[in-house]
Amino acid sequence: MAEQAVVVAGPDGDGQLMTINMGPQHPSTHGVLRLIVTLDGEVVVRVVPDIGYLHRNFEKIVEGWAYPGIVPFSDRNDYLAAIANEVAVCLAVEKLTDIEVPPRAVYLRVLFSELQRILSHILFYGTFGMDLGAFSPFMYAFRERELGYTLMEKATGARMLYAYNRLGGLRNDVSEPWLRELEGYLDYLERQAWPEYMGLLIDNQIYRERTIGVGKLTPEQAIAWGASGPVLRATGVPWDVRKSAPYLCYDRLEFDVPVGKNGDTYDSAMVRMLEIKQSARLIRQVLRLLPDGPVLAKVRPTVKPRAGEYYSRVESPRGEVGVYLVSDGSSRPYRLKWRAPSFCHLQLVPAMSEGWKLADLVAAVGSLDVIMGEVDR
Amino acid sequence: MSDERPSDPRSAALVAARAAALAAARKGRPGPPAGRAAAAEAPPPEALPPDLAAFGQRVAARLPDLKTDGGTVGLPAFRVRRERLLEACALLCGDPEFRMDYLTCLSGVDYPERIEVVYHLFSIPHPGRGLVLKTAAPKAEPDGRPWVPSVTAVWAGANWHEREVFDLLGLEFRGHPDLRRILLPEGFDGGFPLRKDFVDQREQRERKVRAR
């Protein structure tokens, strides 16, 4: 590795500083992230994130693909909340092709997006606990996630990467028994799992001491660096794409947006825990308001959007996922740029952790809830 | 990690075959949308909602350097020359009338003669507002390196986005604090993958797939 970057081996400075390499394979970092950390004892003097280990050139590949094929391929970006990715792509293409999505599909898309949000935040809870040294919450989180996977499998046929959205709606409808099962899952989550999570980790004194005041961000920093989602809301900025630029049918649904106060990792985690409850609330509304009808509009096999550009935005569990689509009127995109929230959040790591201890760096990176799949694409 | 040019003649033949196939595939396509020219031929885009349209007019009035750009659906779009880019961005971000303090997306798009940078701007205090700003760097530079000024001084979050555009498209951002490759390995000298004329120069092997 030439040029600038950071010296990777050996002590530097006046011999007091030590540079260590965390990753890309490491039990804590969320995926293949490499952090080059310069330490003065336990204090982090400098941290440089190094990404690109999962770069699969998504944006170039889809330039040669027909639009219907891009939708399932986009699952692989944010693989923990795959439906959000599919919805982002579908919204962009459907807008430029003027496809009318049937109302039942619109509501079901909301339902699945919120279900994915719940599952993703549950996973965040587990991995965040593990970053802090608590091993049991991870197992508890996966118990609920397993139930969620089973639900998703019954509805879509897949557990994690779904290929469920199509241009014009969804691949298949969901059945009444499935909707009742989903309701039962939500009841179980709210009544039993959520209080268990809070009691096991969030209300724990050691957890609070490890997260309160750690990894603080000011609202100005968060906005300037392009943070979105729970990271931005933890600093106190009430910005949610579902409220600020409503898509699907969110403007017709009632929900609150949890907002933090201090911008530290405690608030970040708390915002996500409260969002689980809000997502459950949204799903229940959708269950009540779900209209009947088809779930897939009649779309020509060759999808040719009109020439033009569009930027579609979706609130994924990580933040704002954006798809900037440049179409030249043919059946393949001219340019598809994927705006990944985790990519923007990783820039914040130095600001959150320089001057703090190594353990705080781990907590800060964990609280950002990054997914390397969408950072590198 | 640098990439070797193919030494094996069979490999070089494969690379050449790929390049030829790429050129042939692009012949069949209608070609890139060329901004205003394409928009004039394309069906007129849907009208913006009234408050967004009014906002767009206010921006155009305040910043004469911005020219309206057609072809964008859903948001007012403007072009600006790269020499006036920083001024325009500073005004859009800092001026209390606009307060476009949230840069969500910075993209690079490769066109035959130029590389465009597209900025998607939003405003946290005014959620209804949005703006697309475009600037372009001609590829025909005396030293062959297209450039555009960096906006990291206005929006800190542009940092990694600009590095990504530099990495994948080869566009230099003047004034960037730390311009180096981000997704591809540091020593990658195989070109810029997102460019339309990119051909993978690395060692190629023929793969045989047997039907069973």
Added chain:
Amino acid sequence: MNILLAAILKVVGVYAFVGANAFVLIWLERKVSAYIQRRYGPLRVGGPAGIFQSAADILKLLAKEDFVPGGADRWLWVLAPVVSVLPAVLVYLVLPVGRTFTLQNLNIGLLFFASVTSFTLLGIFMAGWGSNNKYSLLGAMRAGAQLFSYEIPLILSTIGVVLLSGSLQLQTIVSAQTQHGWFVFEQIIGFIVFFVASLAELNRTPFDLSEGESELVAGYFTEYSGMRWAMFAIAEYSNLFTTSALAVALFFGGWHGPWLPGWVWFLLKSYILVFVGMWIRWTLPRVRIDQLMDLGWKFLFPLSVANILGTAFVLMVR
């Protein structure tokens, strides 16, 4: 001759027990952690409860490649596990197992225990430095600071018991509890300080920073594999047992109990405390190094000193 034979029997007996203890505790830890995490743990090896899982583990560890990491300080690195196991085994000498049965009833038993367990620190340092690995060094530094800081409240918390029983001899302390009642009721503060400090001494969560998996891979024993690593594990589980045994002897009446023979009560009570230690490990997150030091120096240390002063005052008044 008799002395020599007795000595050999004691040594063999201790090592046999250490081995058996490690065997059982590894399985117990896996089962306890599993049930706390709502899963089953070892299920196949040795019947439905997987009781021979430890045997399978040992066979696997024996089959691993034996190597010394490049650039490591050879003798330091190789001897570190030995230096870790030694104190773990030595302290069995003074444990008051039965009514009259102690391997070597030293009249400075408690002091012997305290001084020998300090050697664990040396083993950790040798491992961390000898590994020639930054993570190991960081882990060893953290462990060093932690063990050194928590030695003091650990020892001081036992002084209250010494004052009450008037002796450092562990058998005497236990006998005193048969008339006096278990010391845990009068020395509750001492017990709590002792228990928390011993968790820190054992490098167990919430104080397992030196092996903080999420941060340092495995800390000071990153570079060890196979039986060398198993030595560290044996030392850790042995220490877990002996610390619990000491706590039982000091605070819970040792072998005292109705109907059953003394050694059965001793083992029973010790293993209950071991179980509590495991329970805590799998429930709580990890503290940060500066929080750990704060807890040791600013809270436990003054508390243990206050305990001594309070106990002395009460004794004077009586």
